[in-house]
Amino acid sequence: MVVISIRGFNARLGFAVAAAALGSAFQHGYNLGVINAPLSLIGDWMNSTSYDRSEEYLNETSQTMLISIMVSIYCIGGMIGGALTGFFSERFGRKGGLLLNNAFAFLAAILFGFCKMANSYEMIIAARFVIGINNGLNAGLAPMYLSEIAPINLRGAIGTVYQLVVTISILFSQIMGLEGALGTPDLWPVLLALTAAPAVFQLIALPICPESPKYLLITKDEAVAAQRALTWLRDSNNVQDEMGEMRNEAEAAKLVPSVSLREIFSNPTLRIPLVISMMMMIAQQLSGINAVIFFSTKIYQTAGLSEEAALNATIAMGSMNVLMTIASLIMVEKFGRKTLMLAGLFGMLIDVFLLFICLMLKDVASWISYFSIVLVIVFVVMFATGPGSIPWFLVTELFAQNARATASSIAVATNWTAAFIVGLGFLPIQEAIGPYVFLIFVALLACFIFFTWKKVPETKGKSIDEITAIFKQSAYGGNSV
């Protein structure tokens, strides 16, 4: 999938990729990571805001509740954004949808920027919801645009750009959240409002680029406009072949009607891969990764580290995430999906169990706190090895073209739902049972490992016909999921 050949690459295509990916993936990663560092500052602010408004301080429970809602309502927004992707991409186009989506980013930035001034934690919660919608739409629209403007030999490589930019911007957001940057009691609203920056960039850069030629040709039936767009993107007038290929693809797609939501659940040869895809998404989220990404700074504080050391550790974690994401894109072609998924989950299980022991023993010796930093970083490395990217590979590989869109939208919704559950539940449960919360992840990981081992087929090197044949056999051979 990672194609090293750069035939077909040119400056204009590069510009269009940057306009879409930096403008959108950056937005997505930034908001995944940004809330981590200032979490306790925001908690303090909510507390004093409550006092200003009603002369009553928040107790621990209601403060945790407010923070958890603020963190996790983002996922509800994401779910809605994901569900709107189909409508936006067909009605406004890929480029049009992306441009329009920036309105959500600006609205969220305004709410973030002024919530402190307005003494309103409702505003910050609303802002997280709105930016969630934006991120959900970005996660659907940008990869679609990227894959549709890429020449065939670069599709794999350009397809991975989105994920890579997400991890880089998670890291960037965490650096910006340092105390020396914007992570201070006065500046954290600016830190959150900075999400307007990629939107400004995209509004300047993307209008220069053309709409997706595939959308123009297939959805809008505007052959001349499609050809003009393709000519721009390829920086060449010689686009007749590719226009022909797109037409053929459109004709072929018309012959096989796409699978409906009901059919995908009722037809056993489709239901089995669907259940597998959904389980892999649930495994990705309930592995505990977002507990770590959202709350790592707080975990370090619990382990007894100073704030500065905790934030530095968070940055080391972000850097490893970027490196391992790059490494896994290469490994996935070498070792296969199932192997990497199992290896990653198993590593995470061992790691989170050790993290639990460290948190239990943190008062015994100070080096134990530092060992917990290593464990959190290894946890992220293990996640990036397999569970971070494999579920997305599997969804596209387990289904034929006509079922792929329906299956992906169900998988995306499952992913956001699972992320929401972790975001909402982690802090309150941690407050109630302390480090034992990590034993829940140990148990869940054990279940996911068992399921993956028993039910997930290896898809590496197999054609879609071979993969579908596996499910036909298990659907009608009595070995159902």
Ligand SMILES: *[C@@H]1O[C@H](CO)[C@@H](O)[C@H](O)[C@H]1NC(C)=O
């Ligand atoms: C809120 O602030 C007050 C006064 O500084 C403090 O006593 C109380 O513990 C704080 N509440 C929380 C949940 O941090």
